[in-house]
Amino acid sequence: MCCGNNDIEKRAELPDAVDMELIKDMCFFDPHVHMTSRTTDDYQAMADNGIVALIEPSFWLGQPRTHVGTFADYYSSLLGWERFRSSQFGIKHYCTIGLNSREANNEALAEAVMALLPTFIYKEGVVGIGEIGFDDQTALEEKYYRLQLELAREAALPVQVHTPHRDKKKGTQRSMDIALEHQLDPSMVIIDHNNEETVEEVLNRGFWAAFTIYPFTKMGNERMVEIIRQYGSERIMINSAADWGISDPLAVPKTAMLMKKRGIDAATIKAVTYDNAIAAFGQSGQIDPNDFANGMAINQSEKFENNSILRGGQQPRIAKGSIIIQ
Numbered sequence: 001m002c003c004g005n006n007d008i009e010k011r012a013e014l015p016d017a018v019d020m021e022l023i024k025d026m027c028f029f030d031p032h033v034h035m036t037s038r039t040t041d042d043y044q045a046m047a048d049n050g051i052v053a054l055i056e057p058s059f060w061l062g063q064p065r066t067h068v069g070t071f072a073d074y075y076s077s078l079l080g081w082e083r084f085r086s087s088q089f090g091i092k093h094y095c096t097i098g099l100n101s102r103e104a105n106n107e108a109l110a111e112a113v114m115a116l117l118p119t120f121i122y123k124e125g126v127v128g129i130g131e132i133g134f135d136d137q138t139a140l141e142e143k144y145y146r147l148q149l150e151l152a153r154e155a156a157l158p159v160q161v162h163t164p165h166r167d168k169k170k171g172t173q174r175s176m177d178i179a180l181e182h183q184l185d186p187s188m189v190i191i192d193h194n195n196e197e198t199v200e201e202v203l204n205r206g207f208w209a210a211f212t213i214y215p216f217t218k219m220g221n222e223r224m225v226e227i228i229r230q231y232g233s234e235r236i237m238i239n240s241a242a243d244w245g246i247s248d249p250l251a252v253p254k255t256a257m258l259m260k261k262r263g264i265d266a267a268t269i270k271a272v273t274y275d276n277a278i279a280a281f282g283q284s285g286q287i288d289p290n291d292f293a294n295g296m297a298i299n300q301s302e303k304f305e306n307n308s309i310l311r312g313g314q315q316p317r318i319a320k321g322s323i324i325i326q
């Protein structure tokens with residue numbers, strides 16, 4: 001065999017079509033997914049599995065940027081081309097705008113980005129300041145986290161907080177302490193990337209607790225089911241945080257399917273995969289569920305600034321089930 005990937009065990013891990021039937025009437029809102037890094041196939045699969053709306057937080061791109069102009073173009077693409085691309089699959093696209101923690105460590109660049117932010121955060125479809133917070137928990141990360149919390153307070157926008165992978169518990173506590181110091185109401189702050197170690201304190205202090213279902217590193221969805229069993233659904237939401245790394249843009253529907261299989265009731269599943277994200281980020285005044293609850297009209301021949309997602313006179317793609325590519 002020339003392909004090392006024909007291990008039948010691995011194939012068996014693919015979601016079973018019968019299982020996916022369990023969620024066929026459900027709608028999902030993924031409040032954290034980096035679509036800029038994903039393909040049209042991902043959009044199609046997300047739409048096919050019930051994702052009707054999403055939030056794309058601004059983040060770093062895997063490699064540090066060196067010019068402020070690249071931030072301006074990136075923010076513009078989240079508001080323009082990426083929103084258009086999403087609409088072509090019937091998925092409503094929102095975003096959060098901010099300076100991420102990693103790039104906050106380049107002070108000259110961070111200053112220039114801070115000057116740019118007010119020109120983007122008031123635009124239509126911006127549902128929060130994010131994702132901001134700590135990575136290595138440096139002094140510069142703290143400086144720009146604080147400045148952006150002030151910006152969020154002024155703009156009355158929710159804040160989407162990225163918590164660090166290393167020393168997570170301390171970083172999460174510090175993120176909440178600082179948000180309170182800046183007089184943010186915890187109901188306006190979504191603490192992301194929680195785990196079993198952090199969830200209780202986040203909920204007890206009145207913040208929203210988001211969970212990223214991310215293969216191998218953050219949370220597997222079996223652990224997620226147990227957290228839902230223990231804490232219920234109030235102020236909890238699930239996201240994929242799918243990006244340019246090994247990640248899964250179907251993490252939200254797959255976790256809903258698993259919850260259903262494990263006997264979690266439908267109202268709880270809906271709360272953590274749809275309603276709570278809308279309630280939290282809807283405080284921006286930018287989300288009207290009527291825009292997506294019954295699906296969006298799709299016309300893949302539409303154009304954005306003279307460009308469509310169809311290349312070189314392609315026809316809109318409809319049937320994905322065929323092995324024949326025309």
Ligand SMILES: [Zn+2]
Pocket residue numbers: 032034057059131241243
């Ligand atoms: Zn992210």
